[in-house]
Amino acid sequence: MVVPEPYLHPPGRGAMFVIHRNGRPEVDESVYVAPTAVVSGDVTIGPHSQVLYGAVLTAEGGPVEIGANCIVMENAVLRGVPHHPLRLGDNVLVGPHAHLTGCVVDGDARIATGAMLYNGAHLETGTEIEFGAVVSMNTRVPAGVAVPMGWFAGGDPAELVSPGDWDRIRALMGPLDYPGTVFGVSPQPGESAMPDIARRYSRALALHRYDVAMDPGRHLTPPEHTQEREVPAARRSAAG
Numbered sequence: 001m002v003v004p005e006p007y008l009h010p011p012g013r014g015a016m017f018v019i020h021r022n023g024r025p026e027v028d029e030s031v032y033v034a035p036t037a038v039v040s041g042d043v044t045i046g047p048h049s050q051v052l053y054g055a056v057l058t059a060e061g062g063p064v065e066i067g068a069n070c071i072v073m074e075n076a077v078l079r080g081v082p083h084h085p086l087r088l089g090d091n092v093l094v095g096p097h098a099h100l101t102g103c104v105v106d107g108d109a110r111i112a113t114g115a116m117l118y119n120g121a122h123l124e125t126g127t128e129i130e131f132g133a134v135v136s137m138n139t140r141v142p143a144g145v146a147v148p149m150g151w152f153a154g155g156d157p158a159e160l161v162s163p164g165d166w167d168r169i170r171a172l173m174g175p176l177d178y179p180g181t182v183f184g185v186s187p188q189p190g191e192s193a194m195p196d197i198a199r200r201y202s203r204a205l206a207l208h209r210y211d212v213a214m215d216p217g218r219h220l221t222p223p224e225h226t227q228e229r230e231v232p233a234a235r236r237s238a239a240g
Contacts, residue, residue, distance in 0.1 A: 015039065015051075017214040021207060023059050024214065040211070042080070046070070046090070061204065062102060067092065073113075076100070082184075084119040095131075101182075103135070106143075115147075119181050129153075136173060137181040 014035030017025050023042030027033065031045050034053040039045070041059030046068040051057065054075040057064050062080035067090040072078065074096045080086040084102025088094070092105050095113040102119035108126045111117065115129040118136055124143035129135060133147040136154040145160075147153045152161045154172035161168045179185050179193045183200060187193040 012037075012039070019212040019214060020059065021061065023063070025057075062086065067107065070094070073098075081119060084181075089125070112149075137176045137178055139176065 011027055011029065011031045012033035015033040015037045016039070017027075018038065018040040020041035025039040025041070025043045025045070027039070027045045028047045028049070030047045031049050031051070033039060033045075033051045034055070036053050037051045038056045038058065039051070040057070042063040043057050043059050043066070044064070045051065045057075045066045048068055049066050049070040049072070051072045052074045055072045055077075057066070057072065057078045059080045061082040062085040064078055064080040065085065065087045066072070066078075067088050069090055070088050070092045072094045076094045076096060076098045077100070078086055078088075078094065079101045081102045085104075086100060086102055087104045089105060089107025089109075091108045093110045094100065095111060095115065097113055098111050098115045100111070100117045103117040103121035103123070105111070105117075105123045105127075106125045109123050109128065111129045112131045112133070114132040116134045117123070117129070118134075120138035121135045122140045123129070123135070124141060126144045127141045128146040129141075130147060130149040130151075132150045134152050135141060135147065135158070136152065138156065139154050139158050140156040141147065141153055141158045145158065147158070147160060150163045152163065152169050152172075153159070154161070154169070154176060159172060161172065179187060179197070183193065183197045185193050185196045185200070187196070
């Protein structure tokens, strides 16, 4: 007896797939999504990519697109937001506890444990972001560049700054417009942006109350030709 491969090993058993803002995940049949991972909204995951335990891929008003052969490791957070979709090209490794929001990674890249990439960031092909490094808003990291452990990258093209040089980091962050790019607010000089930020964020996140958990298997994107395999004799009775 021959049955489709996803019947034997369906991707995402035990994971949470969620319809959010009328967007639903689309996952290639060859993908593995671990139990306790969350895939929410307009999220597309390409062939042979792997999403490990505790990872969150969420489309919060902007799509999330994951290419082929990507690995999203434990407890990483990948978030698409309005005006800033999140896109990973092929062959990208995202390490544990990394945080990516509204950025573009062209491909063949490594983003190490605890690294942070913010809205409008763009990593060109072959970049490496080391442990705990920060790529700021609207920053372009040229192809082949490595951002050292704990360092700050800001500007277009990125200037790399050691973590102790706070004056230079502040000087670079000013023109990058953190409150406007990330939260869409423009506080007056001397005024706190937090009341406006909190109101906007609260209203956007309140849309989760209308989320719908998807039925198992509804998130799959079948390939043009479904892979099939022979069921071992010991399994035939269970498979029917």
